[in-house]
Amino acid sequence: MKINLARRCPPSARFGIAINTKGRNENAYVVVHCRTRIARLLAVLVILAFSCKFRAQQLTVLKDMSATGETAPHAPPIPPAGPLADPKSLKQVGVPVEATRAAVPGDNPQTSAKIALGEKLFFDGRLSLDGTVACSTCHDPARAFTDGRPVSIGIKGRAGQRNSPTVLNALYNKAQFWDGRAKTLEEQASLPIVNPSEMGQPSLDAAVAKIAAVAEYEKAFRSIFGRPPNRADLVRAIASYERTQFSFDSPFDHFMAGDKNAISDSAKRGWELFNTKARCNKCHALAEKKRDPTYFTDNDFHNIGIGIIRHNVVTLACKAEAEINSANTFDVDRAAIQSDMSVLGRFLITKKEADIASFKTPDLRNVLVTAPYFHDGSQATLWDVMDHYNKGDGIKNPWLDEDMQPLALSESEIDDVVAFLATLTSAQYQTQGSKELSRQRELSRTNRPQRDTSRAFGPKPVQPRPSRDCAVTQPEKKPQ
Numbered sequence: 093m094k095i096n097l098a099r100r101c102p103p104s105a106r107f108g109i110a111i112n113t114k115g116r117n118e119n120a121y122v123v124v125h126c127r128t129r130i131a132r133l134l135a136v137l138v139i140l141a142f143s144c145k146f147r148a149q150q151l152t153v154l155k156d157m158s159a160t161g162e163t164a165p166h167a168p169p170i171p172p173a174g175p176l177a178d179p180k181s182l183k184q185v186g187v188p189v190e191a192t193r194a195a196v197p198g199d200n201p202q203t204s205a206k207i208a209l210g211e212k213l214f215f216d217g218r219l220s221l222d223g224t225v226a227c228s229t230c231h232d233p234a235r236a237f238t239d240g241r242p243v244s245i246g247i248k249g250r251a252g253q254r255n256s257p258t259v260l261n262a263l264y265n266k267a268q269f270w271d272g273r274a275k276t277l278e279e280q281a282s283l284p285i286v287n288p289s290e291m292g293q294p295s296l297d298a299a300v301a302k303i304a305a306v307a308e309y310e311k312a313f314r315s316i317f318g319r320p321p322n323r324a325d326l327v328r329a330i331a332s333y334e335r336t337q338f339s340f341d342s343p344f345d346h347f348m349a350g351d352k353n354a355i356s357d358s359a360k361r362g363w364e365l366f367n368t369k370a371r372c373n374k375c376h377a378l379a380e381k382k383r384d385p386t387y388f389t390d391n392d393f394h395n396i397g398i399g400i401i402r403h404n405v406v407t408l409a410c411k412a413e414a415e416i417n418s419a420n421t422f423d424v425d426r427a428a429i430q431s432d433m434s435v436l437g438r439f440l441i442t443k444k445e446a447d448i449a450s451f452k453t454p455d456l457r458n459v460l461v462t463a464p465y466f467h468d469g470s471q472a473t474l475w476d477v478m479d480h481y482n483k484g485d486g487i488k489n490p491w492l493d494e495d496m497q498p499l500a501l502s503e504s505e506i507d508d509v510v511a512f513l514a515t516l517t518s519a520q521y522q523t524q525g526s527k528e529l530s531r532q533r534e535l536s537r538t539n540r541p542q543r544d545t546s547r548a549f550g551p552k553p554v555q556p557r558p559s560r561d562c563a564v565t566q567p568e569k570k571p572q
């Protein structure tokens with residue numbers, strides 16, 4: 093692929109460096125645009141100098157943390173199942189009954205014994221290399237099947253690059269993971285088991301062997317599947333359990349079902365804004381023209397400017413092109429969870445330029461309970477999320493989705509959209525939800541790191557044109 097950096101940089105900006113030290117980890121992020129090879133070399137030297145300096149700072153921080161005992165060389169305790177983990181009823185208000193049934197694949201029909209086996213496995217640390225991490229470590233039912241951390245922590249305290257999405261309603265996803273690298277829940281389940289930063293098994297067979305050595309499991313597999321434990325049945329059982337985790341019955345569902353008093357006037361205005369001025373429906377709806385009160389996703393991928401300013405995505409995309417075999421899901425999984433190429437999102441799978449740093453539009457149900465937000469957990473509150481959209485963040489990002497733009501939402505309009513999002517909390521999570529709403533509201537009163545009113549009310553910034561040049565040795569592309 094040919095990318096022309098010359099087009100990208102006006103002469104005045106042939107060599108420009110922007111440093112943003114406001115990142116989540118107080119890291120320095122360096123964005124470099126340069127034209128000539130010499131300038132590129134200089135840029136690399138500058139990056140090296142900066143990264144050495146900040147690496148040294150990071151190491152000092154780590155040393156300080158270990159002195160105070162803050163680093164954990166092990167995973168957090170495994171959350172237990174409890175009533176919130178129970179399979180859900182189809183009788184919830186708002187549940188799409190047909191779609192829920194249709195989400196069950198022909199080769200893995202639901203049976204209550206299989207679901208119970210899947211649930212047991214979901215909460216069992218024995219699936220991991222050292223027994224310390226279960227699926228529930230990062231998908232805790234008490235937190236709407238997330239972990240409440242910016243990024244997840246697996247065996248030996250290893251942190252990954254991505255925020256844990258909820259498993260609730262994942263059965264409706266057309267693709268799994270933030271970048272959609274797995275098609276089905278079955279395919280998805282095998283990846284964390286063998287990811288070195290998650291459950292750390294050397295292979296899926298190693299996990300199967302460990303499970304097969306437990307008499308109770310051996311017996312259950314034989315009675316449910318008619319054969320001893322094996323890879324396919326292991327992930328089938330887990331996926332069956334996940335397909336019982338549909339979560340509706342929120343105040344918004346009651347409102348849609350006709351109870352006009354189920355949500356506040358502010359939330360009603362928020363739902364209106366969601367579908368009009370705030371433009372959320374451009375992506376968080378199955379179809380743009382028709383309101384979608386069920387899924388809140390278009391099942392598509394977009395670059396909405398998350399994390400991109402902190403990374404030199406051009407260099408990373410070139411690296412991924414050279415190093416990542418997109419046909420190998422395990423390769424992609426490691427790049428996504430364990431490397432700085434994680435920020436490339438969907439590009440890791442498609443290698444299409446338009447997919448650079450694009451991620452799956454997530455469903456918004458129970459969003460109040462699943463903070464922090466975005467694929468990298470970079471935003472603490474729904475007000476921060478709103479500030480991000482309001483200013484149409486991502487100016488320096490040539491791959492930003494065309495539907496991102498300044499929204500000119502007033503403070504009270506922002507409050508209205510947040511009030512609407514808060515009504516998507518299922519009945520089971522009402523207590524957590526209202527606690528979390530107060531916490532976020534309190535925090536947002538003093539801390540609005542993403543707010544930029546002049547940008548929110550300003551014109552749509554001119555986007556730089558996408559351009560990338562991995563193979564400097566290749567001949568220049570003729571200008572069209």
Ligand code: HEC
Binds near residue numbers: 214255282290334
């Ligand atoms: C160490 C933490 C961790 C463990 C353990 C873990 N997950 Fe996850 N899970 C994540 C993270 C982080 C993601 C998002 C990764 C990405 O998109 O690249 C994820 C994504 C998912 C998704 C996709 C949801 C969506 O909306 O796309 C499902 C489903 C899921 N996990 C189920 C499981 C199951 C089943 C297990 C156990 C076999 C498991 N997870 C173990 C952290 C974890």
Ligand code: HEC
Binds near residue numbers: 465468481
């Ligand atoms: C151009 C498409 C697009 C538009 C418009 C859009 N979103 Fe999103 N939304 C996404 C994508 C894609 C993500 C995930 C991005 C990431 O993590 O990198 C996301 C993530 C989110 C999240 C975080 C969810 C989580 O679990 O972390 C929230 C909340 C959200 N959007 C709400 C909104 C609201 C409210 C609006 C309207 C003001 C809106 N979105 C407009 C595509 C869009």
